[in-house]
Amino acid sequence: MPVAVGPWRVVGLNLVVALAYAALGAVGLVVQGEWGLAAPVWPAAGIAMAVVLTYGWRLAPGVFLGSVLVTGPQVVGAVPNSVTAIVAVAAVASGVVLQAAVGAALVRRTVDPRLALATAGDIVRFLVLAGPLACLVSATIGLSAQLWAGIVPTSGFVMPWLNWWVGDSIGVIVFAPITLMLLPPWRGVWAGRRLTVAIPSLTVVLIASWFFLSDAAVEVSVQDRIVGRVALEAEARLDVTLERQLAGLVGISGLVTSSDAVSRREFATFTRGALADPRGLRALAWDAWVPNEQLPAFVDWMRTEGGVPGFDVTERSAEGVVVPVADRPVHVVVAFIEPLSENAEAVGFDVMSGERRAQTVLAARDSGEARATPPIELVVGEAGQPGVLVYLPVYRGGVVPATTAERAEAIQGFAVGVYLTDDLLAATFDSPAFDGVDLQLLDVTEGEGPVVLATRGSMDERGAPRRVAQTREVGGRTWELIVQPTWGVDGLAPPSASPEVLLSGLAVTLLLEAFLLLLTGTERRARRDAEISSFEANHDSLTGLFNRRAFIELLRMSRDRAVDEASRHVLLFMDLDGFKAVNDTAGHDAGDAMLAAVARALSGSIRERDVVARIGGDEFAAILNNCPEERGLSIAESMTRAVDSCRAEGFPGTPGVGLSVGLAMIDGVESVSIDELMQRADRACYDAKNAGRGLVRRFTHAYDL
Secondary structure, eight states, X not given: OOOOOOHHHHHHHHHHHHHHHHHHHHHHHHHXXXXXXXXXXXXXXXXXXHHHHHHGGGGHHHHHHHHHHHXXXXXXXXXXXXHHHHHHHHHHHHHHHHHHHHHHHHHHHHSOTTOOOOSXXXXXXXXXXXXXXXXXXXXXXXXXXXXXHTSSOGGGOHHHHHHHHHHHHHHHHHHHHHXXXXXXXXXXXXXXXXXXXXXXXXXXHHHHHHHHHHHHHHHHHHHHHHHHHHHHHHHHHHHHHHHHHHHHHHHHHHHHHTSSOOOHHHHHHHHHHHHHSOTTEEEEEEEEEEEGGGHHHHHHHHHTTTSOTTOOOEEXXXXXXXXXXXXXXXXXXXXXXXXXXXXXXXXXXXXGGSHHHHHHXXXXXXXXXXXXXXXXXXXXXXXXXXXXXXXXXXXXXXXOOSSHHHHHHHEEEEEEEEEEHHXXXXXXXXXXXXXXXEEEEEEOOTTTOOEEEEEESOOOGGGOSOOEEEEEEETTEEEEXXXXXXXXXXXXXXXXXXXXXXXXXXXXXXXXXXXXXXHHHHHHHHHHHHHHHHHHHHBOTTTOSBOHHHHHHHHHHHHHHHHHHOOOEEEEEEEEESHHHHHHHHOHHHHHHHHHHHHHHHHHHSOTTXXXXXXXXXXXXXXXXXXXXXXXXXXXXXXXXXXXXXXXXXXXXXXXXXXXXXXXXXXXXXXXXXXXXXXXXXXXXXXXXXXXXXOEEEOOTTSOO
């Protein structure tokens, strides 16, 4: 039956259980983090089973709360729908409570209620029923709840279930006995076995965990190789795309520098090949460098020889309306852009009217290298999709001047690539080889903070083994490609120990724990039997005091100590007065009750370091260690008073008894045998008895022994 406790103590115990379960569960998640909620060693299951077994359903709330504290953050983080998450957390916690209740019920029906776990039958029944059998409950309910919530895929149900079942089973097998030995109701039962059970048991858990982790580490290393290979392939594919795009800009540069004047038709013809497979390239453009004083002539040339009738230079107002360009020292004008049909609005746009574009253009001019903008809103393009412009400076003569000043003087314009980063990522990785691979492109240029350029897939780390981040320079900016294969890519699966290792670990743990409990239980029974035999051999069965045999040995030790240490002790020999009348008037049962009462009175009158014994029918003796004679007389007199008030419990009307006491000193001054010491005390007691009831007499050498 469960142990009864008061209502306020139940509340306190529930809080303690919840915190203990949560703490051990958190440790399990950290140590066994590769398995998520299905760790192959779960100590908290042992706590749950032990407390429910001991206190019953009253501690179920503590177990439930502890499970919620552990699994709640994990489930809530994996399930976006709050209602689904709450139901899943409650289902997992209910499975934990039900498992503990099932295990407790099976144990109560089949195991000795003292829960000593000292016999082979009790040990096997406890470990098997509360462990592997009962632990089917939580694994099944918990994983089913996760499957329903979408945390665990249907294809990946078996191994997490096996991990969960093995973890709970080992947790109960090892930690339920440890918890029982610490709970107050069973402390006496487990006395003398705590360390001998706990330390080896914890060692077994550590060894099992090491084997599980070592086996899973092999899978993790395989996963790392697969993820690394996928990441390298992704990096190479992105680099090819970026190099191809830059090559298109270099081609435009060559076209411009090799011709006296490029018309719209020539530009369209030249870029047709590059735009045939755009891979995220929204447009290719030629932006001319036009000082303000040359702007009218440039506009006339574009309308006539450039082949763009009605050409005007414009910019966007603060409200986003196209307006005539304002005066500024220099203009960078979009002269040609292809495909024109999709980007006609950009023709004539003055890049210098926007701060970010202007900064990038000037940086490209001064560096002589391609420079990219941060993500910006394009003049034309799909709303909501970030765009990036890459400007490659083109100088008169086709050669990059040596100095910044010379570059500013020789700048002719810019070959421009207009990219939609979402399209760039999607087109670059539009291949079956990257099915199931989540990707993200970030602009992580120092000092500006990371900006998401494009994302493919959910990028949810819970559904992936690893993610690899690789950086590269693109037009003077730092881009980071994050590659995250999801489970199933190239056979990737959540790491776990193999079924063989898990089952072997469970079997070995079960056998070792059973052997350990049996060994310590057998040892404790043998020690207890020996203690009982020793007690019976040295104690009087009626009063529980030392018997004559043990007392003589204790007296010898005191005599030897007096000789060796020059110490002094007191020997008392005591005989009851009027005891025969008790037996004659009330019977021997009353006499036994009186002897027991006298024994209690004598034991309560001596000091902690003293001993008292029953050495005959109604004869008692005591050794007062390290005691001067006067103090011994005082103690002896208190004994006589205590005995005077003794009564035979359960036998009203029985006459009382008195106590005559003889005192003899034990010291090293003279060599005295044990028999002679006893004779001295006996002689003094005889003298006290002859002098009347309840008296104390000391031995003097005037006695003729």
